[in-house]
Amino acid sequence: MIFLQLAYSIATLISAYSVIFQWYPKFGVWLGFFMQVAWIHYWCITGQLGIILLDLGLLLIYILRLIRYLKGRYAK
Secondary structure (H helix, E strand, O other): OHHHHHHHHHHHHHHHHHHHOOOOHHHHHHHHHHHHHHHHHHHHHHOOHHHHHHHHHHHHHHHHHHHHHHHHHHOO
């Protein structure tokens, strides 16, 4: 399980870096969205429900950013 947590953590940090420092920010938002879903799934499977609220909040932020990107893309 430690290797799964390390892989999830590294991917989550890459997504946060790319969004914050504007290095492929759309990729970062998509990666962040999928990683938050993966983290929530992981917490549910392992029974560690305490951090789910934080991950749900982050997932909501990524969803709102994706909606903004998609509206801009299809508004043209």
